Amino acid sequence: MSLSLNQWTTRRWSLAEAVDGCVRHGLEAIGLWREKVEEQGLAQSVKLVRAAGLRVSSLCRGGFLTAGGLPGEEGRTAFAHALDDNRRAIDEAAELEAACLVMVVGGLPGVRPGEALPEGFTRDLAGARERVAEALAELAPYAGERGVKLALEPLHPIYCPDRAVLSTLGQALELSLPYPEEQVGVVVDTFHVWWDPRLAADIARAGSRIASYQVCDYLHPLPADVLLGRGMMGDGVIDFPPITRAVQAAGYAGDVEVEIFNADVWAADPDEVVATMKARYEELVLL
């Protein structure tokens, strides 16, 4: 397993700067975000990562597939729009030769990330989960034809209302099973799954379905904006070695991305962040 910088960890850096940073710190891989790729231009982004000899460990992110659960025309339009956007994300992942496209599947239909509950959202959680399965049936073959693997990311249940109705690794795994594992895999992100009493068993069961292993810590108490509760390894409550051991035993030999959303980390000098990340990774995550 080899360390990869998810570029949201050094959010102040452009894609070009993050690529340079990886090279400067001796990293072999980078996790990219679509916003940053768009800023840089797709063709230029491809050129930069190739010239630097970096692997693209993932592209973040496709998903937000649940709005089809809204009633009538609004739902149909939203679903079609989501499929279009995901096809574009798949095309981008193909161009970048990303190891996978991370899928954050979306929350309750009509609920927007981080915002107050709007009029007309729906509480039908089971229905939202069915919408995800339906969208996957459209997108998996499209991804397969382009050599892209969709990586279903279960998110911490705190994000169930607004970001992902996919809440456990077991649930992600079951969603993936109808498809060849080259088309659909799962993400193990320590922040999201560390608490799960079935984690070890589900990692073992996932085996070669594990498309990405992402690490960061879970801060306690969480900050007021819970999206920013991801911390540098060692700053929170997660015991990494048992999880790393399980992921390795399951056969995962890909890159390990560090993806941190955190106001203090974003405010710090990105070079120092990468240096700390490397040190903490070796001390706390590697076996």
Added chain:
Amino acid sequence: MSLSLNQWTTRRWSLAEAVDGCVRHGLEAIGLWREKVEEQGLAQSVKLVRAAGLRVSSLCRGGFLTAGGLPGEEGRTAFAHALDDNRRAIDEAAELEAACLVMVVGGLPGVRPGEALPEGFTRDLAGARERVAEALAELAPYAGERGVKLALEPLHPIYCPDRAVLSTLGQALELSLPYPEEQVGVVVDTFHVWWDPRLAADIARAGSRIASYQVCDYLHPLPADVLLGRGMMGDGVIDFPPITRAVQAAGYAGDVEVEIFNADVWAADPDEVVATMKARYEELVLL
């Protein structure tokens, strides 16, 4: 199923006032808190609820059993102290003829609810879960001899660091299985479990192990103090009928407690809160 006021919902009321409030609003049951019982005195509390003809649907709470995971003497002392306190809680539940004693099992050893991570806490989540099982082996027979049922409450994973390493209904159920169901049951609290993709299956599996059904809504976004994210039914994201239906189909015919921790609810006139609670319960929770 019959509505019960968990007295923390009307936290400004003393036990005597809450008992009066239940009678005034035609409720047949009340969920009590140890702090309020102590304030009123145990004997007087027993007298008040009996005179009012109220059932005690639960006593909150026992638990916090994980500190034994701290190293050496500190751990041993903390474990012994926790067992003593839980035996007292069981004695109180017996006196009150509470339908169950709710068990909030505790978080990572050394982490205090809502507080910053202290020096010397432990990240050994699996170990903390073993401590809970060990404590239960001590406490279940003691409870059984006194006719008290321990009700294991899985808490939302957001509370895993500091309040409960018991995070899913399935996990609670498995912990309960070694004991007769008169001794150890489980709590289904909508706030804590609404997101769980295995919820319907685990409620069915729990069957007569369900010792308490508690309802309140899950607010979104959560307030800065996540403990206060419990809202009046209808103010959040939970779709109650599927959960009520599953709990009923599992055979639960006990009281349904409304337990709300919420700054606005606590600031409101308790009589209005109870009136709203009754209306929302009939509109949104009852089938």
